[in-house]
Amino acid sequence: MASVYIPVQGTEEEVRVALDLLPTDASDILDILKAEQAPLHLWLIIAREYFKQGKIEQFRQILEEGSGPEIDDYYADVKYERIAILNALGAFHTFLGKAERAPQKEAHFKDATQYYNRASRIDETEPSTWIGRGQLCVAKGELQMASDSFKIVLDDDGDNFPALLGQASVYFLMGDTEQQHKKALELYRNSLELYKRALRGYADCPAAVRLGIAFCRYKLGQLDRARQAFDRVLQLDPENFDALVALAIMDLQTNEAGEIRSGMEKMRRAFEIYPYCTLALNHLANHYFFTGQHFVVEQLSETALSSSSHVLLKSQSYYNLARSYHSKGDFETAGRYYIASVKEVNKPQDFVLPFVGLGQIQLKFGDFKRSLASFEKVLEVHPENCESLKAIGNIYSNLGENDKAIETFKKVTRIDPKDHQAFVELGELLVESDWAAAMEYLKTACILLRKAGEKVPVELLNGIGLLYFEKAEFELAEQSFKEALGDGIWVSIMDGTAGSSMVNWSVQYRDQSLFHQLEENIPLELPCDKVTTLFNYARLLEELHDTVKASHLYRLIIFKYPDYIDAYLRLASIAKEKNNIQLSIELIGDALKINSKYPNALSMLGSLELQSDETWLTAKEHFRDAKDATEGKDPYSWLQLGNWNYFAANRPEKKAPKFEATHREKAKEIFLNVLKQNHGNMFAANGLGILHAEKAQWDISKELFTQVHEAASGSIFVQVPDVWINLAHIYFAQGLFQQAVKMYQNCARKFFYNTDATTLLYLSRTHYEAEQWQDCRKSLLRAIHLAPSNYLLRFNVGVSMQKFSASTLQKTKRTVDEVRATVSELQNAIRVFSLLSVASTYHSHGFDERKIDTHVEYCKHLLDAAKVHRDAAEQAEQQTKQKLEVTRQIALADEARRRAEEQRKFQLERRKQEDELKQVMQQEQHFERVKEQWKTSNNTPGKRKDRSRHEDEDGDSGKRRKKGGKRRKDQKTRMQYEDDEEDQYRNEPEEDDYANMTRDPGGDKPEKAPDHLLAAAGLEDSDAEDETGHSQSVMERKRRAWSESDDDEPVQRSVQPTSPE
Amino acid sequence: MKLAGFKSVDGAHEDSIWAAAWVPAADHRPTALLLTGSIDETVRAWQPDDLAVASPPAGGHALGVVSLAAHPAGVIAAAVSIDSHIRVFDVDSGASVTTLDAAPSEVWGVQFHPKGIALAAAGGGSGSVKLWDTEKWQPIASLPVPRPEGARPDKTGSGKFVLSVAWSPDGKLLACGSMDGTIAVYDAVRMKFLHHLDGHHMPVRSMVFSPVDPHVLLTGCDDSHIHIYDAKEKGLIGAMSGHASWVLSIDVSPDGMAVVTGSSDRTIRLWDINARASVQTMSNHSDQVWAVAFRPPGGEGVRAGRLASASDDKSISLYDYS
Structure with missing residues (x-):
């Protein structure tokens, strides 16, 4: 049993103090020490004993007493012991300062500094003071100053053991904080050198010294030698858990199953030796995290938390807990622990992982701003951390800041040109704005994955496919x-x-x-x-x-x-x-x-129903449902409603004109609204154009159509054939027939593969108005060829032939061929009309027999007249021929004579020529006579005039006919609708694809279709007009848009039979 | 199985060409002839190899020729024009044999019986197929197309406009197609309606029986599809898609392996019947291809199969089929 003997002053006696029986109250001992004026080293010994026994207060009491001013006075000569006491106190405060947190930390460091200052004042060369200062500086993190202090000692005594250790640890720590790898290695090497020196000097030094060597080796990457060193430590001190933990960590890092197992074994041993080693606990927790034993993780982490005051280790423990909850899917708890972990960390540099976790949790909860902040903390430490950059990129894209997101991902690709994920993200971000770039990025991602031998994910290939798809x-x-x-x-x-x-x-x-x-x-x-x-x-x-x-x-x-x-x-x-x-x-x-x-299904259903007489009313309900389903945000369903209203306005149902106007108004309102929300909505603009056109506001509607036309021509996705048609209608209405023809033709070729009979009908009508009878006829024949069951076309072709014949006969000059053509055209017309007439007995194709008969009669009459003309013309031709022949022979004779009598014939010849002239004059006179004849023959039948008038009246009152006409119109509309809607739906679900691949469909595409409706409706109107243009039956409908051009037609027609003046 | 462009004549007619038919070789004429009909109201005849003009254009086909058919004996042919007259004429002299009409109904597609004993014409709005004997040119039958069960009443009557007809190679079956997609099959011996073939809902403009399998009917439709039916058993046995627009004309190769179609999408496609797949696409025409026709086997110097096509672009083309 160790004892200390305090010599009793003035005697030879000593007081024995058994060190393990030190009184709890240090004052007793102090009293003795003071009373007997015991040598100071005894004070130290006793204080140290208290410290060893964990009686910190007593330790402090004795040392503080032992460093008091009285002692200084009394023991003025005893320098070393006084310094030793001061240094002990300094070291003590340094230790406290290390363990405590601010602000106590600062206070302790201050105290420590003061003690060392005092010690220095006693003897500034004392090495232990400098060593103490050095340790203090290390504790405060002032490594350079610490190094200076140790160097002062080492300069004096190169083998000073503590100074060597101190300096070695300074180098080591410097190595830890050094950013540059090379310099850091240099520092570790220095550190190792010093540890070795220390060991050479004191071969039996504590095992811990060897730890230093081991750590240096470890840091220098000399893993085997590090392992040897740790093993040596363990040989010397089998209970050294630091070495155990270190070896365990090294084992774990090998990442091999066997090694990991032995590593964990060592961890466990360390844990058994000292269950409160936070590092071991954290590592164990970490291990069990990866083996998925979350309960153990939590236990260990909580123990670690309660056993450590070291901020970093605590932070790690929290992190382990957080991670455990995170992976269990308990994001809220995880978030709380991440926050706790983050709070323990002063600088993200110390321990950055919880910021990543926290960022992820925040991202999960959609707290983009905070998440962004967390990841930015990570970036402070690792500015080139691709995972965090990608997370930030995602946050930006979630916040709708695409530019920033793109910038961020681009940075990732610069840092790591092999990060396929970043390329994928970039591609998807650019899909809408920059096709080529998006393609490039997605392709790169693909190549990277292939190079890496990984399977290219389905979504990526799907995305590339869609991009190609988009570009056709x-x-x-x-x-x-x-x-x-x-x-x-x-x-x-x-x-x-x-x-x-x-x-x-x-x-x-x-x-x-x-x-x-x-x-x-x-x-x-x-x-x-x-x-x-x-x-x-x-x-x-x-x-x-x-x-x-x-x-x-x-x-x-x-x-x-x-x-x-x-x-x-x-x-x-x-x-x-x-x-x-x-x-x-x-x-x-x-x-x-x-x-x-x-909504798509509803819209589709609605447009199907619109085509049927029985269901067109319910169509509105479905359009409205579609609109409601999209919360009115989808312009497409609005447009459909607009179109429905327009359609309803043009329905031939019996209704007050008031309703018609209301529907039109409603349609206009809807189109305007859609335009207000989507300025570029071509279909709404087209619809509006139609409404204006119906009011004969050509300029406005033309402007609208032209703009839509231009916009649509610039896009490969949006096809609006209707606007071509509408524009052509406007040209037509303004009498610009050539432009109208071009527009119709281009439209038919560009959009319908020339299969659209309706466009041909418009075309023929334009030719008709332009009085290009042959072109008109040909367009109609093409239309019949496409739609042989459309009797309207047949009727029209009859009219066009009749018209051609009549106009030819009206000409003042015409060739025999023309007259012949007239005759055969009239025969054809009669054939067409008669077929129609008979067909009407078993077909309700909507023409009044009587009217057809009128046409037949008229044509027959014309034919008779034409035949007369033809005969006359042929006769005239014959005569002309004969005369020409005579003339030619005379000329030949002349020529012969001329040759025979070359010298004197000039005058005679001139006389002959005059004769010829006379003959020609005669001929012309003959023609005139023929014309006269023709006129008179035409003038006779006054009753026809009556009939035509009667016909007009009939047209006005003939309800049956009117109905027929309208029904046909509906039919046609229906046809048209079908075509249009096909387009419409062909396009529509495409957006759904886009939606499927997480691309926002946007509001632009859906409009595409509906306006086919519009134009369809628009066309339909003029369609009806067209019909009226040729058949007088529906004359009264002319009040609307096309009235001007149509009106002169009936006039012409009624005049026709009697006309030529 | 492929087509190789062989010879083309641009501007073969003054305007769009709507019909084409091969006249088989005959005793007096060792080679086949190609007939084409156009909106220009003429029918023209062409030599089978160099497309040289075989005889001057025959006019009078008022309002444009929509259909042409040649008698199997190679002497006469029939042309239908929009004025609904069927003009039967001597191919070599151009002389008129007779002019038929089915007034008041229109006439559209025509086909001669494989043995040449009768002429069948699609009867347009009458909703029937009209038949004449070819000896005295007397009408022998009018076969109506019944309304399919469950179909909605047709208000306009235009739905049953009959467009196309086809005889089976053994002469036992007769089929017709109409504007609304209805296909009717008749027993051509008893002159009796057998059944409908379902699947089309748009105009069936062209149809042909396989020369090797007399039950197999191929149809081209405005729905851009080609359907393959077992006409006897009333079954759809295949469908092929690929044209971008209407299928206007269809013909089967003499070996029965391939189908050729002409479409509004300006292309001609070659299809493998067995694989039900498109094999080749020819894009030499610049407008709708209204007629495709394989030259019938036989005649002098005929080695390879030959196909002719005619288009709205006024041109006709020949191809080698191998």
């Missing part, structure tokens, strides 16, 4: 989609092996038996990440006009995912394109069963 690069798009889809049942559908076994596919769109059959042989797999791509591929096939295969794919989608609503709608649209309206409605019904508020 169908082959490339197909390649991408195919690659994305890989192998599967769709391959056999594409190469026809699966599809061709299908029976009655187009009749039984909803028949799924094929798939059931197929499924018996092979399992039909359609992974859910491929559905969107498959859908897009089907859309592409539609675009390539391979609707058969497209519909197979849609049906496959429905078979596997019966709720995939867009597939139903595409099938409905295909059915509609094939004019299978009933099936189309059924399919939309299926879609609505899945989601009764699906």
